[in-house]
Amino acid sequence: xxxxxxxxxxxxxxxxxxxxxxxxxxxxxxxxxxxxxxxxxxxxxxxxxxxxxxxxxxxxxxxxxxxxxxxxxxxxxxxxxxxxxxxxxxxxxxxxxxxxxxxxxxxxxxxx
Amino acid sequence: xxxxxxxxxxxxxxxxxxxxxxxxxxxxxxxxxxxxxxxxxxxxxxxxxxxxxxxxxxxxxxxxxxxxxxxxxxxxxxxxxxxxxxxxxxxxxxxxxxxxxxxxxxxxxxxxxx
Numbered sequence: 001x002x003x004x005x006x007x008x009x010x011x012x013x014x015x016x017x018x019x020x021x022x023x024x025x026x027x028x029x030x031x032x033x034x035x036x037x038x039x040x041x042x043x044x045x046x047x048x049x050x051x052x053x054x055x056x057x058x059x060x061x062x063x064x065x066x067x068x069x070x071x072x073x074x075x076x077x078x079x080x081x082x083x084x085x086x087x088x089x090x091x092x093x094x095x096x097x098x099x100x101x102x103x104x105x106x107x108x109x110x111x112x
Numbered sequence: 113x114x115x116x117x118x119x120x121x122x123x124x125x126x127x128x129x130x131x132x133x134x135x136x137x138x139x140x141x142x143x144x145x146x147x148x149x150x151x152x153x154x155x156x157x158x159x160x161x162x163x164x165x166x167x168x169x170x171x172x173x174x175x176x177x178x179x180x181x182x183x184x185x186x187x188x189x190x191x192x193x194x195x196x197x198x199x200x201x202x203x204x205x206x207x208x209x210x211x212x213x214x215x216x217x218x219x220x221x222x223x224x225x226x
């Protein structure tokens with residue numbers, strides 16, 4: 001079992017729809033959770049981070065964390081073609097945000 | 113504020129050679145982490161440096177090493193290059209403290225080993 005699992009996709013949604021990206025992790029000691037977006041040929045850029053159970057909203061993005069289920073998700077509302085990218089879920093185990101374990105990423109395509 | 117700067121952006125080396133990659137952190141950031149990204153293995157943690165000391169190390173062979181200088185700039189070195197070392201090498205910096213601070217990555221160095 002991989003430490004951090006994501007559906008590789010590709011996930012396609014029409015413009016304006018809600019895109020839902022999911023991630024599960026195996027280490028119950030995980031404390032910090034991050035979503036990065038990576039465009040082809042570029043480096044990952046941080047979108048959201050969440051430390052506590054529940055929802056955290058930032059603009060069109062909402063991160064959801066359920067530590068009991070070891071599940072973290074990212075919702076993108078009003079999806080735009082510019083949101084088309086690979087979304088990486090990352091987890092820090094030791095309480096150090098600097099040592100992250102990444103999932104393999106979900107490729108999202110937003111269709112105009 | 114300038115971001116994390118990595119040099120060079122692209123590098124082509126031959127098997128058996130060694131390579132040194134450089135990373136300048138965001139001003140004021142004292143922790144530098146290195147990651148390797150390949151299509152097969154994804155993003156994997158290499159090591160983290162703070163105050164010129166390696167704090168954590170990922171599961172990579174000893175051919176991968178690094179160091180940090182007193183100005184927080186960091187270098188990583190890969191010796192005896194193998195074809196499988198072809199990857200995007202990413203550096204990230206953060207302040208070092210009790211509170212968690214998400215990592216922000218530099219643009220990376222793309223290494224091709226032939």
